[in-house]
Amino acid sequence: MLGLGGPYYHDASACLVVDGRIVAFAEEERFSRRKHHKDSRSCGVSAAYCLSEAGITLAEVDEIAIAFNPAWPEPSDVCTDGELIAELLDPALFGHHQPGQVTVVEHHFAHAASAFHPSGFDDAAVLVVDGSGDGVSATLAHGTASGLKVLRQWPFSQSLGWFYETVAEHLGLGDWTSSGKLMGLAGYGTPHYDLPFLTPESGGYRLDLSPYGIRPEEPIDDQYKDLRYYRRLKKAYAAAYTDLGIPPHRRARNYAAATSRVIADTGFLPEHADLAASAQQLLEQCLVELAREALAATGASRLCVAGGVGLNCSANGRLAALRGVDELFVQPAAGDAGCAIGAALEVALRRGDLTLPGPAMTTAALGPSFSDATIHAALTEYGLPFRDHGANLPAVVARHLALGQVAGWFQGRMEAGPRALGQRSILADPQHVEARDRINNTIKHREPWRPLAPALLEDAGPGLLGTSTAYPFMIVARQATGTAREMIPAAVHTDGTLRPQTVARDGCSPYSELLVQFAEQTGRPPALLNTSFNHEAEPIVCSPRDAVATFAASPLGMLAIGPFLVQKDGRI
Known part of the structure; x- marks a missing residue:
């Protein structure tokens, strides 16, 4: 089932559900590099990405759903407007195949499904x-x-x-x-x-x-x-x-x-x-x-x-x-882009491909990933010196973060939603308020009063958050504990709150291992300051080329991308 979101000329997106499971989701802005993909409702590239994850063509999709009613205020279950369908899914991207109709899932119903079904x-x-x-x-x-x-x-x-x-x-x-x-x-x-x-x-x-x-x-x-x-x-x-x-x-x-x-x-x-x-x-x-x-x-x-x-x-x-x-x-993609998730899951439910309660959504890493070879080619193309640290990369990056550096971090599948969750992040030591101010003022060129968030291992939650409840999506604010105010002050907002992302301890995850290494090397809690890897006026980076271009144009001194580390001072 293919769901399409963002029908109102912003936040276009696509989600593919197979056998009741979300296989892929991405926002069109990540490919167009136009924030919110404003002034367009084309979902073509994000839909093509989703299909590529499953290895299928658009013609093989059982049902396509859109998260709005083009006939509003008249009720409608399907849309057969060929011009609109071509606007959403450019046939040139799909071997000139154009669906004859798409299912209509009312906008708020799609939002509700995006929250309840997963x-x-x-x-x-x-x-x-x-x-x-x-x-x-x-x-x-x-x-x-x-x-x-x-x-x-x-x-x-x-x-x-x-x-x-x-x-x-x-x-x-x-x-x-x-x-x-x-x-x-x-x-x-x-x-x-x-x-x-x-x-x-x-x-x-x-x-x-x-x-x-x-x-x-x-x-x-x-x-x-x-x-x-x-x-x-x-x-x-x-x-x-x-x-x-x-x-x-x-x-x-x-x-x-x-x-x-x-x-x-x-x-x-x-x-x-x-x-x-x-x-x-x-x-x-x-x-x-x-x-x-x-x-x-x-x-x-x-x-x-x-x-x-x-x-x-x-x-x-x-x-x-x-x-x-x-x-x-x-829902971590709570805005209009997330309606693609709800539309796809809702038609899957109606067709009997999804049984509720379905699997809980515990990760937002649903977007594109890139091979080490692709990353290597992008770094080489830009002429940047780099070193392959392999599985030791988290330990190396942790050491540099502990010394006060700020790092671009690019690993695995891109996140869904507007919050970076350790796939496309900018990271720093949360003990130093100066790091937060540097990120806001000189790296992202945004208001100095904008808060940044902490990423922490789940087992650090009781000490820093006062609870063992998991907060995997950086979307629920908590009152900071006294320990948090002392140990991660850069992540505590002026009103005493923080918006945490808790990370499960997982030896196969570079992000989890980075938090472990940072704690071991500093003797402090396994927590880092985390914000999205982008400039203020651009979407979160998607591809290695996006990451390298954003890194090169910013004062960031270090980029950890795949197993590779790039440093502008020449040290690799």
């Missing part, structure tokens, strides 16, 4: 929250061994995702792709602003922008597809935030001749941080009410989360701590 749970409440998809912005569902049942939905006029992104835009952090920055900035503020247009209430929440020209009951379906409502909404929110005494902020940009880079003003005013904190707190309160409603309606003690808002680590931490939630699973 959770490993036999019974769970499911919460989906995003900007909007197929006219819906929030969904509560019940997942059981029989599948998913939608319980309640909120329309696009009640969008929590759009609320949150407009705050980020008002503060000059960027467009909808920059909402995650607001989460980091919130830690520096005090949530004292009253935002009366959004009210958490028992059973959910209510959004009412009537004072700014948009009534909740206004008939606006005709304004949805052409984005008229979205543009009106942004103007209404801008007026609401300005009424708080915070005018729209546009950060200055300057050209740095020494580096040939455009440098954005990365500072902020106290009121900016306070508005961020107020928005974050209000979002969390609304999500808590939604989760409580879902748990009460289903009688479940497990919660699954997806949708773009599901990438908010701080909010997920709040949900994980909620009374009545014994276990939480958040």
